[in-house]
Amino acid sequence: MRVYYPFPGTSNEIATYDEIYVESWEQALKECQMRSEEGGHERALQVKTLQNFRSELGVLMKQYPNEHTAKAISLIHPTLDHYETFAQNFVAMMESPVDTSMMWGSEYKERASALSRITKWLETIGHKLRASNDYYGNITDLEKVKGDTVEVNKEIVILWLNIIMTFRSQEPGTADNVDNDESAWEALSKIYNEAYQTIDEAVGRIEKVAEMAKRQARAMKEITMLQRYVSLGSSQGQATLPCNTLPVAENHRFFGRQNILREIEAHLTPADTNSRLSSIALYGLGGIGKTQIALAYAYQKLEHLDAVFWISAEDAYSVQLSFSRVAVDALKLPNAHAQAYQENMLLVRQWLQNTPAKWLLVFDNVDSHDVLDNCWPVSKHGAVLVTTRDEVIATLPIDTGLEVSEFDVEDGADFLLHMAPKRRRTAGEREAALGVAGELGGLPLALNQMAALINARNCTIADFGAMYAKHEHRLHKQRKSGWKYLGYEHGLDTVWELSFENLGEEARSCLGVLSFFAADLIPSDVFRTTTSAELPERLRFCEDELRHVSHFFKFLR
Structure with missing residues (x-):
């Protein structure tokens, strides 16, 4: 020009x-x-x-x-x-x-x-x-x-x-x-x-x-996928049912969370094939137990559904691998082929859209809406359960979100005792368990990891509590047999690293300021300013109200 x-x-x-x-x-x-x-x-x-x-x-x-x-x-x-x-x-x-x-x-x-x-x-x-x-x-x-x-x-x-x-x-x-x-x-x-x-x-x-x-580019990709989707034709009536792709065996030591399981069931009702597509997201801190709750719910529904599929959703590649496993190993669709990841995902989406079967789809560990864009099912029935660390994910196209919180001190103590059957039992151990649960903030991953240490050492809860008070950081990094949740690879030290790695530089600077305050009732006015000269360079984003509010609310989630 x-x-x-x-x-x-x-x-x-x-x-x-x-x-x-x-x-x-x-x-x-x-x-x-x-x-x-x-x-x-x-x-x-x-x-x-x-x-x-x-x-x-x-x-x-x-x-x-x-x-x-x-x-x-x-x-x-x-x-x-x-x-x-x-x-x-x-x-x-x-x-x-x-x-x-x-x-x-x-x-x-x-x-x-x-x-x-x-x-x-x-x-x-x-x-x-x-x-x-x-x-x-x-x-x-x-x-x-x-x-x-x-x-x-x-x-x-x-x-x-x-x-x-x-x-x-x-x-x-x-x-x-x-x-x-x-x-x-x-x-x-x-x-x-x-x-x-x-x-x-x-x-x-x-x-x-x-x-x-x-x-x-995304729109062109969707058009291309739609064209391929149409060219694949129908595969209904040829799938192998019932089937599932749950990644690990059932956790028979799953503890509590019955109120959350009831809320999931009340919202999803996946057995009703005449209702609309229902979806719900579990959100909360890493190590809070979202994946374990999703697994427990999926195993509860196996007897009532024709198909239960588990999609690892850390990134687009993991999603494609999971859908390929559904197409090739579970449904055994005739047009599915190993390594044809895109085509396999399209075949599964087509099957979900047209089948009269009762199905549940679980997306585990979703960090971005982008991951869901190309694989969200288009169907008039069925159920979708999502786990994520980010509350924002629990929005459209997902119907609603449900926060998973830490155990309170009472439940935390019961969970610790439940997960440490090899401990040396003593009188008054529940009081000691209450103390340990309080120190660990009721975080299930932390309680489970410490229970594994108690089992390995065959010590009392009180003895462990005294040892934890002296060697807190070292114990966070120790791994003993039985410490790991089924299907969850991170320990107490790495799960926090993951949370911080997801923060941008401006959010990290915001967190640096927040760390000087008590945990509760921090006023948002701390991040409001009228004069740029008052700010160091790393906090200049506070001049933009929308940006500083966005970072502030990341930590509220």
Whole structure:
């Protein structure tokens, strides 16, 4: 596509968008050249690559031996790859060659007086570039984001130029002059805030383009799957029934949770083949017992249903494997073939839609709605049970959600005694069990893991309680025979790691603040602010009310 050339001093010559973007970029570089101090531009252009930049940082570490500056320089390294990837994306999408070496040169000149504030700026912008780099993988039409990509690169170069000009009077090896000049920092901070806002808005637009491209790709995939679905034809009347794909044997030591099982049954009523498709999600902390409840319910229904299928839903690949097992091993559908995962999933969905049989489908450990998008059954009857750590999953297309909470102290003590039959029994052990259950917060996984230790040591509950008080963290990592739930691979230490790994960097920062408060009744006003100057860089997201409320409520779930 060609448009009229918009730059001052030019005729209405016809130009491509790409030429416009290149001209805009070159003008930004010329501005840097004109404002650079004598000799500075030539030195900057010698630093052309990420490797050059890293080498120069090593030199700077020797030039600035004081601990504060050396630490600030060392913190630069983790974010450099985001800048390099963004620059590579920028060069790759342009039809004409562009030179990005000024970005590395400008940043190097600024680093000659690196301070912690500048490091934080680099880190914050680096986080934005990392997000942008992630989005590029979903974008098929890069023309839609070229303008914003050029804008981001311009802002980076011009920002570092202003930093250079602010620091140009600094003597080598010292930082006191500029560091103590609040008026200089105020002016520089204003420039940074404006640049960050422009970059933030540009990355936001890139994100929207990526999301639209992702939706279009998903729609095309659904159309393709529908075409394949139709071509497979009908396989009704040829399935092997009754059948199931439950992953482990029934847990005969399953304890309690009868009220939850009754609520599941009341909502699903899967035996009623004339009712609509019913679905419910169990949500709660990792290790709270969601999978065990789902297994207990599935085994209860085996005698009443024609088919019970278990789908491991950690990711799309696990889902496809589970559906293939249903098609090939359980239903034994004639058109099903090993390794034909997509076709097998379509065959099972078709069977669920058209069969008069009574069925229950369990999706275990769902972390994202995306996992369910391509495999949710389209049927006028049947039942779906979902387990998830995320309360948000318990929304459409799922009918409702049911929270699974910790055992109260009484039930926790009973569960501990139930799971530790090899303990040395003593008078008053229930009181000791109440104490241990209280210490463990009623978390079933923790109680089960500690019961396995009690069985292995053949000790009393009271003796174990005393040992736990001294060696809490070490005991969390110990594994003894019988500690593991059937079908659940994580221990007490790793289940918490999983929960934290799912948090983004902004949510982690939010959690860092929350950790200073008592657990209950934390006011949301803690995360509200009217002035960005009051916030460290990692909490700048609090300026956006929707973003900080979103992170705050993650922890309420």
